[in-house]
Amino acid sequence: MPWTFDMLLHDPGADVLGADVTHIIRALRQRSEPTLTAVVATAAGVSAPRTRAALKELVSIGVMTLTKVGRANAYTINRTHVAWDGIQLLLDARLLVLRQARRVCEQVAPAGVSIALCAPSGALRGAWERSARFIVVVPESTELRADVIEGVTRVLRDTVGSMTGNTVAVTFIAEDDLRERVRNGDKVAKEEWFRSATVHGPDLSQIILEMTRQTARPTDNPVRT
16 A cells, blocks of 8 residues: 555544544645535545535534535635634644654754654554554664663653653664665565654665665676676
């Protein structure tokens, strides 16, 4: 299945708003003109009956305004609603979590260390997990002290776990070990870890991509027969 950023982290905003409402508001967020129900349903990826039910509820609480286009209903977000700012925070919850993860990692992790949020193992197969997986790649030139390892693990678990309610797993791996896994075609490294969002240090996807390129290059001194 195609990989998307949404696979990296369970959506805490949708937990509060509900999945259908979240998709529908996101679909209408960038639209200023009244939008027909069928268009909303298609853009949100929600069935027509569920879209109508969600829109009816949103209109009843004032978050959406309803106008008539001929006989059809069209909807617009009421951006003056007292709850709109809070709703936007919920819609952006994943980005806020990543931003906070970057801040706390800057405080405890050396600059050359790469820390990335990766998709849970089941996400690429379509099975969702309420967990957040971080991979920490330690370069050859850096020796992590035990207190730094403990500090990185603690701040990620405390921060991301508290903000999302997710279980947080942190895996440390030496750069040489990662290179070996890439060379051996390890699927976890080349698929799950490659599809990631780096929150600190060098971009993990670029590191793995460069390692893959190096593996594919011919040797400088090929054996002659």
